[in-house]
Amino acid sequence: MKIIELKQDIFRENEVTADGVRKELSDANTLMINVMSSPGSGKTTTLVRTINMLKDKYKIGVMECDIDASVDAETVQKAGAYAIQLHTGGMCHMDAAMTKQGLMELDCKDADLIFIENVGNLVCPAEFDTGAHLNITILSVPEGDDKPAKYPLVYEVSDVVLINKIDAISVFDFDTDKCIERIKACNPKSEVFLLSSKTGEGFEGWISWLEGKLGGR
Amino acid sequence: MHELGVVFYVIKDVKEVALQNNINKVNSVTLDIGEVSGVIHEQLIDCWDWAKKREPVLEEAVLKINTIKAVTFCEDCKKEYETVAHGKICPYCGSENTYLLEGNEFSIKEIEVPDEDN
Ligand SMILES: Nc1nc2c(ncn2[C@@H]2O[C@H](COP(=O)(O)OP(=O)(O)O)[C@@H](O)[C@H]2O)c(=O)[nH]1
Ligand SMILES: [Mg+2]
Ligand SMILES: [Zn+2]
Numbered sequence: 001m002k003i004i005e006l007k008q009d010i011f012r013e014n015e016v017t018a019d020g021v022r023k024e025l026s027d028a029n030t031l032m033i034n035v036m037s038s039p040g041s042g043k044t045t046t047l048v049r050t051i052n053m054l055k056d057k058y059k060i061g062v063m064e065c066d067i068d069a070s071v072d073a074e075t076v077q078k079a080g081a082y083a084i085q086l087h088t089g090g091m092c093h094m095d096a097a098m099t100k101q102g103l104m105e106l107d108c109k110d111a112d113l114i115f116i117e118n119v120g121n122l123v124c125p126a127e128f129d130t131g132a133h134l135n136i137t138i139l140s141v142p143e144g145d146d147k148p149a150k151y152p153l154v155y156e157v158s159d160v161v162l163i164n165k166i167d168a169i170s171v172f173d174f175d176t177d178k179c180i181e182r183i184k185a186c187n188p189k190s191e192v193f194l195l196s197s198k199t200g201e202g203f204e205g206w207i208s209w210l211e212g213k214l215g216g217r
Numbered sequence: 218m219h220e221l222g223v224v225f226y227v228i229k230d231v232k233e234v235a236l237q238n239n240i241n242k243v244n245s246v247t248l249d250i251g252e253v254s255g256v257i258h259e260q261l262i263d264c265w266d267w268a269k270k271r272e273p274v275l276e277e278a279v280l281k282i283n284t285i286k287a288v289t290f291c292e293d294c295k296k297e298y299e300t301v302a303h304g305k306i307c308p309y310c311g312s313e314n315t316y317l318l319e320g321n322e323f324s325i326k327e328i329e330v331p332d333e334d335n
Binding site (some may be wrong): 002006010124127 | 230231244321323326332
């Protein structure tokens with residue numbers, strides 16, 4: 001038998017593609033944001049409200065990759081964004097090659113802002129760079145304040161954590177301070193916003209932070 | 218579920234190498250997997266055994282896993298320690314100012330193929 005050495009790094013290949021995607025978007029003055037969460041934490045609902053508040057000022061695109069992508073794509077399209085659904089082919093996450101393909105299909109060249117609604121799961125999306133400039137994780141109150149302790153990696157790679165469904169906080173035994181402390185233990189630099197995508201409470205802070213990132217567009 | 222995704226990457230890469238080298242049968246594929254890469258070995262092998270059947274070149278290929286120990290370095294006392302036993306906090310000086318030196322690898326080390334004259 002003969003041995004062929006490969007020494008091929010599985011994640012490295014994706015990182016190179018991701019860096020290429022990121023650079024191309026930066027050159028086109030487009031900000032891309034990858035949104036991650038468990039199923040049902042409120043990715044689509046949060047995107048819809050965010051789009052509604054920004055659509056008059058910015059051109060926004062959305063790539064929907066979650067299980068119910070076709071429904072979600074329609075929903076965000078109605079909200080006023082350019083949307084497509086991507087088929088991850090049973091994959092549990094988006095990777096940079098899929099993003100690249102998706103961007104071509106989205107055909108939204110002069111977009112100011114593009115969101116990826118990643119597959120609803122906290123493990124796999126965290127390990128694969130999508131080529132986005134910023135990572136956001138949504139943690140909803142019913143999931144519990146100890147989520148960051150259970151799934152540290154996704155919080156380590158997140159620039160922003162949105163604690164969603166705060167309208168339901170009185171029903172659940174959710175310790176906000178402890179939760180923020182646990183998020184910061186994973187990434188001391190992460191920004192945390194408390195909001196409700198249902199009522200709109202807390203959106204000013206998140207939107208003004210986002211507009212800061214969009215600055216000048 | 219993640220393991221299946223990773224298996225697809227491995228299959229894609231091995232198929233490319235096989236094609237470039239005119240190989241029509243692979244006997245085994247060896248992966249280097251870090252202790253803290255988050256990949257579950259048993260699941261990986263299950264996914265492999267399922268997925269390889271769809272690829273004629275890999276039908277009989279055995280997946281071998283070479284585990285790489287995770288080592289963390291402490292910036293304050295400049296010592297190295299075992300990540301799995303102690304986590305982020307240095308067992309020598311109690312500092313949290315540490316980083317992973319190795320142990321989150323996930324790469325294809327090598328493949329075994331039959332000798333040409335077989
Ligand atoms: N009470 C409450 N429900 C919410 C909030 N945001 C989303 N939901 C509900 O949670 C469910 C899942 O939301 P969705 O946006 O589809 O989650 P996704 O799977 O992450 O995209 C839906 O029934 C939403 O109406 C919120 O802030 N408060
Ligand atoms: Mg959704
Ligand atoms: Zn130390």
